[in-house]
Amino acid sequence: MSDDCPAPPRARRTVCWVKMQPVELPLRTRVAAMAGRAIADASRWVGAGEGSVIGGRVTLAIDQRALELMAAGHQSVVVSGTNGKTTTNRLLAAALASRGPVSTNSAGANLIPGLVSSLFRGRAGAAVSLEVDEGHLAEAVAAVHPTAVVLLNLSRDQLDRFGEVRRHAADWRLALAASPATVVVANADDPLVTWAAGACQPATNGDRCGVTWVGTGQRWRADASACPNCGSRIRWSDDRSERGGVHWACSSCPLARPRPDAWLEGSDLVLADGRRFDIRLQLPGRVNVSNAAMAVAGAMALGVDPARAVRAMSRVRAVAGRYQVLNVSGSRVRLLLAKNPAGWAEALDLIRPPPTPVVIGINAGVADGRDPSWLWDVPFERLRGRVVVATGDRGRDLSVRLRYADVVHSYEHDYRKAVALAATGSGAKQPEIDFVANYTSFQDARRALTSSG
Amino acid sequence: MTEPVSIALLYPELLGTYGDGGNATVLAQRLRWRNIPAKVIDVHAGEPIPGGCQIYVMGGGEDAPQALAAQELRAGSALVDAVEGGAAVLAVCAGLQVLGQRFAGQDGKSHLGLGLLDCETHRDDGPRRIGEVVVAPDAELGLPDLTGYENHGGVTTLGPTARPLGQVVVGHGNAGGDGSEGIVNGRVVGTYLHGPVLARNPALADHLLSSVLGPLDPIDDPEVDALRKERLHAARHPHMHMPQLSSGWRRLLRGN
Ligand SMILES: [Zn+2]
Numbered sequence: 001m002s003d004d005c006p007a008p009p010r011a012r013r014t015v016c017w018v019k020m021q022p023v024e025l026p027l028r029t030r031v032a033a034m035a036g037r038a039i040a041d042a043s044r045w046v047g048a049g050e051g052s053v054i055g056g057r058v059t060l061a062i063d064q065r066a067l068e069l070m071a072a073g074h075q076s077v078v079v080s081g082t083n084g085k086t087t088t089n090r091l092l093a094a095a096l097a098s099r100g101p102v103s104t105n106s107a108g109a110n111l112i113p114g115l116v117s118s119l120f121r122g123r124a125g126a127a128v129s130l131e132v133d134e135g136h137l138a139e140a141v142a143a144v145h146p147t148a149v150v151l152l153n154l155s156r157d158q159l160d161r162f163g164e165v166r167r168h169a170a171d172w173r174l175a176l177a178a179s180p181a182t183v184v185v186a187n188a189d190d191p192l193v194t195w196a197a198g199a200c201q202p203a204t205n206g207d208r209c210g211v212t213w214v215g216t217g218q219r220w221r222a223d224a225s226a227c228p229n230c231g232s233r234i235r236w237s238d239d240r241s242e243r244g245g246v247h248w249a250c251s252s253c254p255l256a257r258p259r260p261d262a263w264l265e266g267s268d269l270v271l272a273d274g275r276r277f278d279i280r281l282q283l284p285g286r287v288n289v290s291n292a293a294m295a296v297a298g299a300m301a302l303g304v305d306p307a308r309a310v311r312a313m314s315r316v317r318a319v320a321g322r323y324q325v326l327n328v329s330g331s332r333v334r335l336l337l338a339k340n341p342a343g344w345a346e347a348l349d350l351i352r353p354p355p356t357p358v359v360i361g362i363n364a365g366v367a368d369g370r371d372p373s374w375l376w377d378v379p380f381e382r383l384r385g386r387v388v389v390a391t392g393d394r395g396r397d398l399s400v401r402l403r404y405a406d407v408v409h410s411y412e413h414d415y416r417k418a419v420a421l422a423a424t425g426s427g428a429k430q431p432e433i434d435f436v437a438n439y440t441s442f443q444d445a446r447r448a449l450t451s452s453g
Numbered sequence: 454m455t456e457p458v459s460i461a462l463l464y465p466e467l468l469g470t471y472g473d474g475g476n477a478t479v480l481a482q483r484l485r486w487r488n489i490p491a492k493v494i495d496v497h498a499g500e501p502i503p504g505g506c507q508i509y510v511m512g513g514g515e516d517a518p519q520a521l522a523a524q525e526l527r528a529g530s531a532l533v534d535a536v537e538g539g540a541a542v543l544a545v546c547a548g549l550q551v552l553g554q555r556f557a558g559q560d561g562k563s564h565l566g567l568g569l570l571d572c573e574t575h576r577d578d579g580p581r582r583i584g585e586v587v588v589a590p591d592a593e594l595g596l597p598d599l600t601g602y603e604n605h606g607g608v609t610t611l612g613p614t615a616r617p618l619g620q621v622v623v624g625h626g627n628a629g630g631d632g633s634e635g636i637v638n639g640r641v642v643g644t645y646l647h648g649p650v651l652a653r654n655p656a657l658a659d660h661l662l663s664s665v666l667g668p669l670d671p672i673d674d675p676e677v678d679a680l681r682k683e684r685l686h687a688a689r690h691p692h693m694h695m696p697q698l699s700s701g702w703r704r705l706l707r708g709n
Pocket of ligand 1: 254
């Protein structure tokens with residue numbers, strides 16, 4: 001990309017909600033959907049997991065355009081970003097469900113086959129709320145033609161380091177430029193997202209295009225030190241805070257924090273017209289208030305009243321097992337997921353203060369990235385003085401990292417024993433424990449800790 | 454009050470892709486544990502490189518940041534002066550390439566390196582070299598086997614005066630056809646191992662520290678010993694460390 005930074009398009013908050021007409025699906029698509037659904041059910045029945053991926057693959061094998069055809073005629077919103085997709089999508093789906101039926105991929109199957117299978121059971125007139133992997137957003141937008149996209153953040157993940165993140169942003173930019181009718185809801189505190197979202201040009205058909213900028217107060221900056229537009233340094237001015245965040249600007253091109261249309265003041269979501277909504281969640285942490293702010297803006301783009309959206313979100317307790325509290329031999333264990341340095345910085349904010357013991361599970365499976373060197377980018381020093389237990393397939397790597405962070409800890413490979421060790425270390429009779437794990441370790445932990453024995 | 458030992462971490466935002474900042478943390482902590490005060494100085498792009506540090510650490514990075522880092526380094530003579538003044542350097546991956554005579558950029562164009570190491574890096578059409586590495590170090594260094602992880606597309610060939618860090622037992626290393634890994638010139642050490650390399654190889658960390666500070670007391674490293682044992686075993690017996698087939702299939706079907 002060598003074009004100049006476009007001035008951020010002016011936001012248009014007027015949303016005209018066009019009543020969608022149900023579309024009759026072609027025979028081929030109906031057959032494809034039936035076959036996929038049958039395979040998904042069979043897969044679930046034999047205990048091979050959710051079956052949503054294999055089912056979606058079968059459908060796509062029969063009809064390549066299945067996603068496009070099945071999504072047509074539905075109001076839809078697509079959520080993407082490196083962190084917070086699943087939670088934001090869950091909150092958004094809750095808000096939409098306050099108005100009518102919703103099809104959503106709540107289990108987090110966020111590649112194209114997973115999106116397809118979440119539409120298998122879509123009722124006529126159901127709204128569609130989809131979480132999409134950040135590397136597949138362009139493909140999803142081209143197929144779904146969503147009413148709105150919600151762009152959370154972009155930071156490096158284990159699997160895709162720096163260069164990839166910049167490439168994702170460039171792909172988003174192109175995809176949004178090619179979908180001018182889509183309303184973009186974007187995080188104004190993330191320079192990469194801001195640059196990617198800026199591509200949405202005012203629409204020629206009607207007035208539905210625009211960007212709703214949300215000031216989320218995001219704090220992770222390590223991956224945004226270079227301007228995505230020109231490569232110069234981004235400067236964050238610590239003294240100029242406006243509309244729920246700190247101002248940032250490129251040191252040499254016009255890319256800068258857009259003036260938010262909605263922003264957070266404490267747990268209040270404030271709209272530019274002066275309305276305020278107190279976001280009260282059952283999910284912990286500042287980061288989830290930010291996710292909720294994005295979800296409210298996304299729901300508004302689909303015509304949902306913000307007060308109603310906030311109310312519906314306050315009833316969400318757990319998201320695909322995250323924040324779930326398990327009883328493990330008398331200990332109350334809360335599960336948290338963190339996949340990359342930005343996610344870990346958030347997780348370290350989420351865990352409860354001492355004396356709550358912390359168990360940390362690290363794997364390096366294919367889905368985690370086979371190389372756990374990113375552990376050295378996480379400020380584990382913040383755990384000094386606490387009861388900490390390292391576990392997971394790569395718990396030894398974590399153990400060395402903790403040692404160099406001067407965090408006294410124990411190592412135990414077995415998940416249940418690790419929890420027991422943390423419980424003993426706390427000295428409490430019915431201890432509360434925070435268990436933070438990366439992707440496949442989280443799933444292993446959930447399985448190990450929910451199984452009896 | 455003794456002055457703390459200064460460890461400069463060069464361009465962490467450009468050359469810090471694989472937790473490379475960890476190498477500076479390891480060096481500083483191993484001094485502090487011996488009651489030797491130490492400090493890490495982050496040197497950002499656009500800032501002058503401070504002279505007078507005892508050790509300089511550089512990490513890996515993508516093509517464009519690497520070219521930028523080389524440009525910054527070549528704009529001044531601070532690093533070369535420091536090395537001539539007796540400082541040590543650890544350069545990992547892209548860092549190694551930048552310290553050589555020449556290296557290939559993303560456009561295939563050759564960039565001038567700093568010339569602190571007698572090597573050249575080009576690219577071939579093969580896949581990136583990714584995975585666990587075990588290296589038998591050059592006997593003169595007196596180090597135990599090195600363990601690490603590599604992820605690079607470069608092929609580095611050593612010049613006539615160059616000495617390799619060691620010979621590859623598992624993995625690719627320099628990938629120049631001679632089985633060598635890394636390159637050593639006095640107190641300047643280049644390697645393709647990250648992980649970060651010093652976390653897994655405390656003997657190499659102490660070797661670098663002793664090269665500028667003289668002999669150091671030994672430290673007990675039980676956590677590192679356990680990790681080294683596991684990683685060396687995993688590298689030599691990769692099939693035993695794959696995720697179990699059943700759970701692998703389950704994951705495949707679930708799509709995660
Ligand atoms: Zn710029």
